Every structure is written in structure tokens, then in C-alpha cells.
Amino acid sequence: MVSSVQAPHKVAVAGATGRMGHMLIEAIRNSGDCVLAGAMDVASSPSIGNDAAAFLGHASGVAVMADVHAALASSGVLIDFTRPEGTLAHLKACRELGVNAVIGTTGFGPGQKEQIVDAARDIAIVFAPNMGVGVNVTLKLLEMAAKALATGYDIEIIEAHHRHKVDAPSGTALKMGEVIANAMGRDLEKCAVYGREGVTGERDPSTIGFSSIRGGDIVGDHTVLFAGTGERIEITHKSASRSTYAEGSLRAVRFLAGKRKGLFDMFDVLGLK
Incomplete structure (x- = not known):
């Protein structure tokens, strides 16, 4: 048998x-x-x-x-x-x-x-930059949101990780930006802005902004902000372990x-x- x-x-x-x-x-x-x-x-x-x-x-x-x-x-x-x-x-x-x-x-x-x-x-x-099941479902939600919010919304990606992480932005944040850019027909290499300082002038609406936070024992937090006129949509994923x-x-x-x-x-x- x-x-x-x-x-x-x-x-x-x-x-x-x-x-x-x-x-x-x-x-x-x-x-x-x-x-x-x-x-x-x-x-x-x-x-x-x-x-x-x-x-x-x-x-x-x-x-x-x-x-x-x-x-x-x-x-x-x-x-x-x-x-x-x-x-x-x-x-x-x-x-x-x-x-x-x-x-x-x-x-x-x-x-x-x-x-x-x-x-x-x-x-x-x-x-994959993030093997978490939840974060990959989040990426799919971001793809859907980006197609619907391609015009009239400014996009910012904020990520936070523990003090020992050596690269920034995180691979997950970059993957989020890539998914969003692809959904909107943009090239992330040309539209990404990594941090801001000094007199930057008005925000270019075609850009995708990234901000990185490093501190403590944060496992990994990622928020994508779609900021429009009169409303904003935030899609967040937080890893506790x-x-x-x-x-x-x-x-x-x-x-x-x-x-x-x-x-x-x-x-x-x-x-x-």
C-alpha cells in the first residue's frame, strides 16, 4: 500500500x-x-x-x-x-x-x-521585501486605491522600524511606492521624493513622498496617505511580531x-x- x-x-x-x-x-x-x-x-x-x-x-x-x-x-x-x-x-x-x-x-x-x-x-x-500575508494583502489594496485616486490626491508613505535597521526607506515602503506608481502609470525612480528639508517650494502633485522613522524596537509600521481636498485616506499596516x-x-x-x-x-x- x-x-x-x-x-x-x-x-x-x-x-x-x-x-x-x-x-x-x-x-x-x-x-x-x-x-x-x-x-x-x-x-x-x-x-x-x-x-x-x-x-x-x-x-x-x-x-x-x-x-x-x-x-x-x-x-x-x-x-x-x-x-x-x-x-x-x-x-x-x-x-x-x-x-x-x-x-x-x-x-x-x-x-x-x-x-x-x-x-x-x-x-x-x-x-519579496515583506513575507507577511497581511502586508501583501495591503499592497493589493494600495494597487486598487491608486487606480481610483490617481488624480487629485497627494501620496505620502511613512514607515517606522527599530533602531537596528540599516536601510531606508524600508523594502516594504519601496514596494508600496512601486505598486502605487505602476498602478498610476508612473516611474517610481522619477517621481519618488525621499525626505524634505529647507525651502522646498510647493509640492509637485506627481511625486510620491517617503518618510522614515527609526527608533526603539518597532517591528515595522507602514502608512500610505492619500491626501485630497476635503478628505484623506490612510491605509496602514502594523507588524507586532x-x-x-x-x-x-x-x-x-x-x-x-x-x-x-x-x-x-x-x-x-x-x-x-
Whole structure:
């Protein structure tokens, strides 16, 4: 008799000893259909060689490694929320080994994004600046709002994150701007305004403004303001825990099951296209 039980998704985690890495490992352990198959971190990490789930008081049998190829050897997919340079190095190894990837890293430049596009010719990748289910539904709402409010409304995007975040605006804020600009037939590179200071003159109605706040332990707040004459519409998403990113990442892992190559985003994962 052939068993109908599906084999678990074998997942590796990059940056396994960081805050997001811990959240991902805990989510994998609690998932029921995913198993931790690899864990990696920088060679200078004091946790190299330790069990990746030790922080949970649990023995996973997976040691934290600095050797990327060794960490990926038994894995089917890598989840990566590290830094652009590290992610691209990990992606190179994924491509060589035929391991799919879920990338939530932000701060990539145009040339670096092209490397991700190129890698997707050989492996399947979900690449999104925010893996949260709620924030991606918010992006869809913004697309709808932008089409209806394309004229007569000034658009400002305000985002807030913890003091340790190194890039600004956030990848999610930039994705919001991109979605809005595309819906209105604009080029974000030409219409974005990043902060204001001094005598700026009147606001150009064709622009999309960005403001960034950094402080404390804010996980991630994003508000898009459509300010018209006599009314304003605010669409806000607030993250209270990184667990939403972890759960969204596991949905991306499940989406990639059986896919051999191609570049996807969370709209694909959630069926929002």
C-alpha cells in the first residue's frame, strides 16, 4: 500500500542565530510539514557548531555552520533574511546545488536584483521585501486605491522600524511606492521624493513622498496617505511580531514545492495576481 503522507519540506535557514533566524526555526519546528535541514551563520558567530534549536531548549540535530554548501547539502529550500551581499553568496551556492530559495532580504541595488533574476533561470525563487500575508494583502489594496485616486490626491508613505535597521526607506515602503506608481502609470525612480528639508517650494502633485522613522524596537509600521481636498485616506499596516514574516515564508516554501525554476513574489504565493 502506498502511503499518502507527503514528505516534509526540508528547509535551511540563513542567519540562523539572529532574531529572524530564531523566529524561522521556531516556526519550522511548529509547522507540522517542514523540518529544519540546515542552519548557517557567519564564521565569527559564537554559535557555530551548536545545535540550531538550542535556544528553544530543543535538540534539532542540525548544527549551525559557516560552510554554506555543507548547510545546504540536505535541504530543498533556503530561507534568507540576511544582507544583500550574504544573500547573493548563498544564492550562488543554491544555484550550484539546485536548492530553491525564499528571499526576504532588503536593500538590494538594481544590479544585485539582476543577479536574482539570473539565478531564477536555474532554480525557483520567491523574492519579496515583506513575507507577511497581511502586508501583501495591503499592497493589493494600495494597487486598487491608486487606480481610483490617481488624480487629485497627494501620496505620502511613512514607515517606522527599530533602531537596528540599516536601510531606508524600508523594502516594504519601496514596494508600496512601486505598486502605487505602476498602478498610476508612473516611474517610481522619477517621481519618488525621499525626505524634505529647507525651502522646498510647493509640492509637485506627481511625486510620491517617503518618510522614515527609526527608533526603539518597532517591528515595522507602514502608512500610505492619500491626501485630497476635503478628505484623506490612510491605509496602514502594523507588524507586532516577526512571526508574521516567518509564517509567510513557510507559505512561500510550500508554494515552491515541485517548482524547478522561475522568479515569484508573494502575490503569486497568495494568489493575488
